[in-house]
Amino acid sequence: MSSTRPRSFTIRVPATSANIGPGFDVVGLSLSLHLTLTVQIDPAAPVAPPAITYSGEGADEVPLDAYKNLTTRVALYVLRCHAIRTFPQGLSIHAANEIPFGRGLGSSGAAVVAGVLLGNELGELGLSKERLLDFALMVERHPDNVTAALVGGFVGSYLRELDAAATEAASVPLSEVLPEYPPDAGEDWGLNPPQPPLGIGHYVRFGWSESIKAVAIIPKFELSTAKARGVLPASYSRKDLVFNLQRLAVLTTALGQTPPDPELIYEAMKDRVHQPYRKALIPGLPEVTSQITPASHPGLLGICLSGAGPTILALAIGGYEAIAEDARKIFKEQGIDVDWKLLEIAGGSAVETRS
Numbered sequence: 001m002s003s004t005r006p007r008s009f010t011i012r013v014p015a016t017s018a019n020i021g022p023g024f025d026v027v028g029l030s031l032s033l034h035l036t037l038t039v040q041i042d043p044a045a046p047v048a049p050p051a052i053t054y055s056g057e058g059a060d061e062v063p064l065d066a067y068k069n070l071t072t073r074v075a076l077y078v079l080r081c082h083a084i085r086t087f088p089q090g091l092s093i094h095a096a097n098e099i100p101f102g103r104g105l106g107s108s109g110a111a112v113v114a115g116v117l118l119g120n121e122l123g124e125l126g127l128s129k130e131r132l133l134d135f136a137l138m139v140e141r142h143p144d145n146v147t148a149a150l151v152g153g154f155v156g157s158y159l160r161e162l163d164a165a166a167t168e169a170a171s172v173p174l175s176e177v178l179p180e181y182p183p184d185a186g187e188d189w190g191l192n193p194p195q196p197p198l199g200i201g202h203y204v205r206f207g208w209s210e211s212i213k214a215v216a217i218i219p220k221f222e223l224s225t226a227k228a229r230g231v232l233p234a235s236y237s238r239k240d241l242v243f244n245l246q247r248l249a250v251l252t253t254a255l256g257q258t259p260p261d262p263e264l265i266y267e268a269m270k271d272r273v274h275q276p277y278r279k280a281l282i283p284g285l286p287e288v289t290s291q292i293t294p295a296s297h298p299g300l301l302g303i304c305l306s307g308a309g310p311t312i313l314a315l316a317i318g319g320y321e322a323i324a325e326d327a328r329k330i331f332k333e334q335g336i337d338v339d340w341k342l343l344e345i346a347g348g349s350a351v352e353t354r355s
């Protein structure tokens, strides 16, 4: 049962870059841009819907209705799965967001992880990290972003092979996991949402050489992950799969070595599973990844599409500005403007109780 005392806490979730070249839907890296929720609950406040305020990236497009906003809808899903029908009385949330929307930096993964953590705190559920991941995976169904956002660092993950019943439970349409809230008048809330099977996602954190930073070159246009997944083929040749597996096996260790080896890493960050198909959606992608090399740009280790794009991620130990400015010129030739940011590898999500 939830407490009746006023409470206040913050939830901080990092951005992520998924894939890192060959690790499509497998590896993710947490980065130093954050979504921060500042949450207050005053059970004595007059009856009113949750109050959401929002600043930073996405402020002009994000819904402030708690029944429409992705983060609060996910929180409500977690609560309903624990027989709690609605948000607590007197709930107010301020979201401060540094993660740009639809750029391949894991904004939706961060919003989902923030929602799962919010549900856990609002309901005082005490869920384990593994169970929090199960809930996140019921919404964002590829594990790379949400796992890295939750646990932090350079992370590899897989989805467990589920038995038939659990497979069915885990593959219910998203519209049933996050139905349109609130229901129409007279409609049953239904305290029977699809529960995540236990232990869907499993992960390991790889080593990361402290000298490596990430240059995020962020085109000024949005590309939804759904659209960028829609252009991928349903099957691949053995040659292309082996190409990626060989590189991924090397990459996960090579990025933890000190000093990092640019020759090894540049080749190991190449991909044949998603980037070649996404280039039609991201003019300049093949030029940037082939023209910016360790030979032309000392300090560069490797360069790839970040997540589903359009951001380009360059891993480097120096020469950051030259890498970013030359990428900017290449994109400019395609009529695309970019911002760029030098980012560090971040820790995982954190919840801090304030009173």
Ligand SMILES: Nc1ncnc2c1ncn2[C@@H]1O[C@H](COP(=O)(O)OP(=O)(O)O)[C@@H](O)[C@H]1O
Binding pocket: 035, 058, 062, 069, 070, 071, 095, 097, 100, 101, 102, 103, 104, 105, 106, 107, 108, 109, 111, 223, 224, 225, 226, 307, 308
């Ligand atoms: N902080 C947030 N709060 C609410 N919704 C968000 C937030 N961040 C992202 N979203 C939703 O996720 C969408 C972007 O998701 P997606 O296409 O997967 O791109 P990305 O690569 O940024 O994750 C946004 O258009 C928005 O609907």
Ligand SMILES: N[C@@H](CCOP(=O)(O)O)C(=O)O
Binding pocket: 016, 017, 018, 019, 024, 025, 026, 103, 104, 105, 106, 107, 108, 109, 142, 144, 145, 225, 228, 229, 274, 306, 307, 308, 309
């Ligand atoms: N593996 C996914 C990762 C999507 O990441 P996002 O940051 O673009 O949401 C993919 O490549 O589709």
